[in-house]
Amino acid sequence: MRYYRTERNGDARLLVVARDRAHDLTAVKPRLRSFRDLAAAADVADSSVDALAAALLDDAPVVEFSVVDLEVPVRAEEVWAAGVTYEISEQAREEESGMADVYLDVYDAERPEIFFKATPSRTVGPREAVGVRGDSDWNVPEPELGLVLYDGETVGYTVGNDVSSRAIEGENPLYLPQAKVYDRCCALGPCVVGAGGVDDPHDLGISMRIERDGETVFDDATSTAEMARTCEELAAYWRAHNAVPEMGVLLTGTSLVPEGEFTLQPGDSVRIDIEGIGELVNPVVEV
Template identity: 60%
Template sequence: MRYYQRRLDGGTRLLAVADGSAYDLTFAKPGVDSFGALAEAAHVMDRTLDEVAQPLLETAETLPLQQVESEAIVPLVAEEVWAAGVTYQISEEARTEESGMPEIYVDVYDADRPELFLKSTPDRTIGPGQAIGVRGDSEWNVPEPELGVVLYRGDIIGYTIGNDVSSRSIEGANPLYLPQAKIYDRCCSLGPCVTTDIDDPHNLDMSLTIYRDETVVFEGRTTTAEMVRSCEELVSYLTRHNAVPELTVLLTGTSIVPDDEFSLQPDDTAVIDIENIGTLRNPVTGV
């Protein structure tokens, strides 16, 4: 199933899409009013998300699928969003190119231990249709489309799309500036849903399209089969000696890197598609 959140009458409602139909799970069970509430119930009952949601479909109100997708907000409130770096060869090459100390990226690409860093918090994370931000003190800013692994108490329960918006000029000036290049207002978007319908997360088509004045200024495609690390490996390192919050998202890195001459501008639109998950579309604003 795919799980969406929407706002209605001042509250949040959880919706599920199954077999092409959309269901309001909160209508069937008012206590299940968020993805977090469903994840908690599944944990308490020692069942999967879908096993808990399936019986609710019988009494849930149905909605047009297009309405659910158009009204979707950020699909979960992740207390922490983490990200992995240099998990694709092209990412290693791009960060080597931007940095005055390229050897550190070569070293981490080949190392046993992956690069992991804190990416975002709830106040900095936005959902589909909301504006991602580019820093005013950075002249080189890019979107980074990534498969997001959704964790509940450290266990993988689903997948989403993430945009790890990055200030490449800041990180390139000095790797110690990475937190400033990665963590700031509107630095991360998630959505449009969390899906459990992924048989193999390491074999998904992914694309990024950037529009400027309704004209395509960048297009790129890849597959998660190009990842040099597995989702399970990245999660195992994230949770070593690190008690992550109940709901956490781990972004798994990117292999779609715009040309060095390209930088996001306010009023651009970034559109990320990942097979079996959906489309995450965000306009761009300055922060």
């Protein structure tokens, strides 16, 4: 099942797409206005989000919705991310940095790189603009599978864009927070797919297309099968010795990196598609 959050005239609704139709769960249970509300209710009922939603389907009215109504599908208190989990990401970090060994060491190490990415105020949803830093001349989108976690357990999956400054991180790895955490640095959407709706998160096609002035300037695809670590491993390291938030998102690593010194520009459009989840589309602005 796919879960969407819509808002029109201040009225937030939680929709679920099932049986090839969209159903309004909020109309049945007014307290279910977000995926977090559904995850919390499922936790109390010792159920899954999909099982709880399925029990409400017969009473939930069928509705129409537009992409312009879509909001961030899950309001995560914290968004974190894993780094150097794909070989292409390790190669890109080596390319940009004068201290390439640190990235190679992480790629081969037992402990993954886990870093803080965004707060709710820094996270945008479908069709909202992501930001590139005005003090950086080398900025890239990073398409990633996102784990949606409630009390540390994976309850769903979403599409993420970990927008980053390669120039700032490449200057010195200690500048990573400035390269990663800033206004509009993260996009999530267009929906959350319940954990039961993804047979194998390690075998999903991922594609990214970047358009500029009506032309495609980047277009490539890969698979989460190329990830060197498992989702379970990354989530376990995120939880370890850490007071995790009730609702969090963990991005699982950069699967595609534009070649050379390609940089995002204001006015670009980034399209990231993950098989079985959906397509996240965001324009680009300078912040």
